[in-house]
Amino acid sequence: MNDKNNEALALFEQGYDKILEGLDVLGYQVNDDANFAGTAARAAKGLGQLMRDKQEVKTEVEEMLTKTFPAKYKDMVISKHNVAFGVCPHHLLPVVYRISVAYIPTSKVLGISKLSRLAKLLARAPMLQEDLTHELSRILYEDLQSDGSGTYIEGLHMCMASRGAGAHETRVVTSAMRGAFLDQMSTRQEFIKLVTASHPNLI
Ligand SMILES: [Zn+2]
Known part of the structure; x- marks a missing residue:
């Protein structure tokens, strides 16, 4: 502290x-x-x-990205359905996210638990879901120097569910693709198909 x-x-x-x-x-x-x-x-x-300190989060992310392992694996790595919490900047009310992230490694892979930690850490900010989605994809593509990245997020926003629109069943869905996920339709489709497959622990 x-x-x-x-x-x-x-x-x-x-x-x-x-x-x-x-x-x-x-x-x-x-x-x-x-x-x-x-x-x-x-x-x-x-x-x-x-709402974590912005600089602390940035430093933690940088440290996380240094913990990579050499790998021959050159296919998609997905960490799906990570439940994370944040707040929306418009109302400062909680948002429950279900975050799926993926990347295609070049010569190094991140420890698999780091993907979950990254998603949960980045969510803890007064940030738009749209911006969170872009930032996760950017980090996994640019900072990790991968061949491509994808992020898919479903958000249950208390500002929508408990007030105003009363849209308590609505999930806001955002996705952001970089590199191979953007250029190759088959990669994008594989990612979306795998992360939207039914799962018993829906938020
Ligand atoms: Zn809101």
Whole structure:
């Protein structure tokens, strides 16, 4: 936990104190109800887990990409259905993602757990699902220096599900292809087919 994290958490807590004042206005008597004791600090901590420090994330990603192994395998590697959490920048409400990422290695492969870690780590930001999709594909293509990458994300957005549109069944689907996934229709199709195959643990 660095100084920036502590500063952000203190500001988050101040914000939640104001939210509690608003709840008091709505008649919830938060000062007399023990359930609200310490809520601002707890909520700030929770939010802090959903929004990581940008520079810290960048450094962690760079470190992750250094942990590669030499490989002769030159076909598609897919890590599918990684459940990850983030928040949307428009409402700061939670988003539950199911993220599938893939790449075609040149001479090196990433440790397979790194793909899951990468997806979950990148999601923890107030970021549009569209931008998250592009960023994952960019990292797996440009930074990893692969032959191509694909990202496919289904998002359950609480801002849509619990308010406004009330679209609680809707999943927002985004995909981004780079390199061979963009140039070769068969590679793209193989990826989409494999990651959209039915799975018992749907979010
Ligand atoms: Zn939203």
